Amino acid sequence: MEKLPAILPGRRRKRPAHRGNRRVRAFLHGLPKVELHLHIEGTLEPELMFRLARRNGIVLPWRSVDAVRRAYVFQNLQSFLDLYYAGCSVLRREEDFYDLAWAYLARIAGQNVRHAEIFFDPQAHTGRGVPFGTIVAGIGRALDEGRRRLGISSALIMCFLRHLSSEAAMEALEQARPFQDRIVAVGLDSTEAGNPPERFRAVFERARAEGFRAVAHAGEEGPPEYIRQALDLLHVSRIDHGVRCIEDPGLVRRLAEEQVPLTVCPLSNVKLRVFPTMAEHNLKRLLDLGLCVTVNSDDPAYFGGYVEENFEAAREALGLTRDDIVRLARNAVRGSFLDDAGKERLLDELDAYVDRAGV
Ligand code: ADE
Ligand code: ZN
Secondary structure, three states: OOOOOOOOOOOOOOOOHHHHHHHHHHHHHHEEEEEEEEHHHHOOOOHHHHHHHHOOOOOOOOHHHHHHHHHHHOOOHHHHHHHHHHHHHOOOOOHHHHHHHHHHHHHHHHOOOOEEEEOOOHHHHHOOOOHHHHHHHHHHHHHHHHHHOOOOOEEEEEEEOOOOOOOHHHHHHHHHHOOOOEEEEEEEOOOOOOOOHHHHHHHHHHHHOOEEEEEEEEEEOOHHHHHHHHHHOOOOOEEEEHHHHHHOHHHHHHHHHHOEEEEEEEHHHOOOOOOOHHOOOHHHHHHOOOOEEEEEEOOOOOEEEEHHHHHHHHHHHHHHHHHHHHHHHHHHHHHHOOOOHHHHHHHHHHHHHHHHHOO
16 A cells, blocks of 8 residues: 655645745735835826826827836936936826826725825926926825725825935925925935935925924935935934945944834835845845835836835845734834824734734
8 A cells, every 4th residue: 555645743744835925925915014115206107107298298208108118227326317307297287196196096005005105206397387286286186085085094205306406405395385284204315326415404404393204315326424414414214215224334233223214115226226136135134134124116117016016026035034024014104104093003903914814
């Protein structure tokens, strides 16, 4: 008689890898998520870009949606920003901003995102003659509807373009004044190298005095010193990207001690060649060093994935465990601008989900 393999009590047979993958993917999909680093202009999918261009009588430099997608090969941050600002040119009217933001919310509702803190770049639009109020009205209407119809809470963060002057940033802050009930924080984005946070010290000081919270992109392409400046001169609550902190062990220790949230964007970092491959990304290393790392999508229409795809790409390449994934998700709740009750509610929801999934 053929001898059956002994199955010892309590010892499980090994699950085939693809089945394990499927289970982790399902777990990731259902996980309640928070996104803290998302440029609304970076969610402009080529299909919508063409629709808005047609609606506004704008001729794009590409002949088709496929041609646009083929153009999305970037050497660095600047080569991306050149296309990103070209894409912005189709956003003119209130309904354009509404359609853009609504498309993003509808998409992330399918990824179980429960809360999103969303950047916008007012100067990329006011510089073309679009009134500040038009931008905020369109995005704001979509956010209200997202809250009501999709159960997604949200906050708006206005970013200053750091390739422009600090006087221009100050002017943007002035224009934001009537919309302060809509805007929770100020941020700093665009071309990082050569544009240190210290240039924007006064404008951040004014913004904080007026009640805005503060965040800043730092340590994406710029040196660790820019992260220190963002912390010490701009007094930011979190650092957007921050991955180059790894070059400065003292800074890494400080970020871990102070639990400064880093809004890391894995697909963006590979697309913009901050890391040559996802396998070389330092997200897992930073997490293992005890930093408050979060996973985000940055400009998903340009980088090939929304927040769930970012989690999945990092998980697959870096071997993130379920514990890692839960930690990343919890970090995002803690690092958000939700009030304590809001954080508590989301953390409870997360815990209940993890319990049900049986981690
Ligand atoms: N604006 C949009 N995406 C950006 C990024 N990844 N870095 C700096 N500025 C940006
Ligand atoms: Zn960004």
